[in-house]
Amino acid sequence: MHRNNTYFDMDNLKQRVEDIGVVYEQFGKTPIASRVFSFLLLAEPSYKTFDEIREFLNASKSAVSNAINGHLQDGTINYKTFSGDRKRYFYLDLENWKKRVEEYAKKLYDFNNVMEDVLKHRSNNDIEFNNELKDVIDFQNFLNQKIDEAIIKWKEK
Amino acid sequence: MHRNNTYFDMDNLKQRVEDIGVVYEQFGKTPIASRVFSFLLLAEPSYKTFDEIREFLNASKSAVSNAINGHLQDGTINYKTFSGDRKRYFYLDLENWKKRVEEYAKKLYDFNNVMEDVLKHRSNNDIEFNNELKDVIDFQNFLNQKIDEAIIKWKEK
DNA sequence: TTTTTAGTTCTTTATTTACAGAACTAAAAA
DNA sequence: TTTTTAGTTCTGTAAATAAAGAACTAAAAA
Numbered sequence: 001m002h003r004n005n006t007y008f009d010m011d012n013l014k015q016r017v018e019d020i021g022v023v024y025e026q027f028g029k030t031p032i033a034s035r036v037f038s039f040l041l042l043a044e045p046s047y048k049t050f051d052e053i054r055e056f057l058n059a060s061k062s063a064v065s066n067a068i069n070g071h072l073q074d075g076t077i078n079y080k081t082f083s084g085d086r087k088r089y090f091y092l093d094l095e096n097w098k099k100r101v102e103e104y105a106k107k108l109y110d111f112n113n114v115m116e117d118v119l120k121h122r123s124n125n126d127i128e129f130n131n132e133l134k135d136v137i138d139f140q141n142f143l144n145q146k147i148d149e150a151i152i153k154w155k156e157k
Numbered sequence: 158m159h160r161n162n163t164y165f166d167m168d169n170l171k172q173r174v175e176d177i178g179v180v181y182e183q184f185g186k187t188p189i190a191s192r193v194f195s196f197l198l199l200a201e202p203s204y205k206t207f208d209e210i211r212e213f214l215n216a217s218k219s220a221v222s223n224a225i226n227g228h229l230q231d232g233t234i235n236y237k238t239f240s241g242d243r244k245r246y247f248y249l250d251l252e253n254w255k256k257r258v259e260e261y262a263k264k265l266y267d268f269n270n271v272m273e274d275v276l277k278h279r280s281n282n283d284i285e286f287n288n289e290l291k292d293v294i295d296f297q298n299f300l301n302q303k304i305d306e307a308i309i310k311w312k313e314k
Numbered sequence: 315t316t317t318t319t320a321g322t323t324c325t326t327t328a329t330t331t332a333c334a335g336a337a338c339t340a341a342a343a344a
Numbered sequence: 345t346t347t348t349t350a351g352t353t354c355t356g357t358a359a360a361t362a363a364a365g366a367a368c369t370a371a372a373a374a
Binding site: 187188189208216217218223243263 | 331332333334335336341342343
């Protein structure tokens with residue numbers, strides 16, 4: 001039914017797209033958005049038109065449109081065009097991966113600032129909790145710094 | 158209306174709990190679960206009973222029960238008891254913070270394995286995409302390693 | 315100028331989520 | 345033994361989400 005190690009076989013590919021889509025849902029994406037992601041991860045060539053995506057996923061235009069625009073919004077995908085072809089060819093913007101990791105790190109960093117502010121305002125009646133809170137804040141700062149370092153180091157590679 | 162730098166004033170505290178609750182919602186928790194978190198972050202003493210939480214938040218028993226059990230499940234909070242007192246005193250399990258960071262890192266790690274498997278099965282027709290995918294996988298592995306290192310380093314401190 | 319293409323936007327519907335409130339339960343206290 | 349406590353579980357509901365399908369639109373092609 002399928003040959004070699006590649007996803008030549010359509011049914012096999014469709015199942016892979018579904019399976020990886022389900023795994024990707026844990027990152028908070030909708031089923032269709034997750035399948036758009038997994039399709040573009042597996043597809044060859046790696047860029048597909050709106051209608052190719054829609055048809056492959058057997059989903060409605062509105063669902064695909066919303067999913068694509070969501071991904072475009074957060075930088076997960078991007079598109080390119082070809083001269084004399086009005087269609088947009090969507091692809092996973094893997095170059096953008098680091099930026100998205102940075103953005104997540106920033107969320108953690110910002111929340112750490114909130115916790116620092118909390119600690120500053122707490123009374124001295126609960127020293128043990130305060131110490132643990134300080135420890136978590138320091139750990140998180142330490143970790144955020146390591147993540148930043150990793151990103152910088154990777155960039156200059 | 159309020160004095161010093163502490164959250165002496167109830168209304169002020171309630172507003173802080175709401176505000177930090179809203180910030181915490183971005184990590185995918187429900188409104189009530191987020192407020193349980195922020196209340197236990199700000200509360201003094203740092204451990205509160207079911208009913209204290211319920212009353213402070215002005216929420217239903219079922220909502221608080223579900224929120225608490227969710228937090229107990231993922232290790233965000235824990236409880237202690239006191240001899241001769243049947244109530245459970247819930248508190249933020251800050252000691253568990255690192256473990257939860259580890260668990261998130263594991264999610265990323267697992268998904269990276271999925272991507273590695275995808276790369277292995279892709280044909281050689283789209284070298285550029287494959288190279289970028291390899292780069293993302295390597296970056297993510299590098300980052301995961303840094304996170305692990307940070308956790309280990311912090312543990313032996 | 316009409317028609318097709320490549321989508322977007324609007325309307326409707328099914329499902330899920332978040333919560334309230336009431337009914338329930340098991341252990342402890344009275 | 346009855347009653348209270350400290351919750352849990354069940355039932356109902358309002359609101360939010362996810363998606364289908366149809367109507368729409370702007371640009372390009374015929």
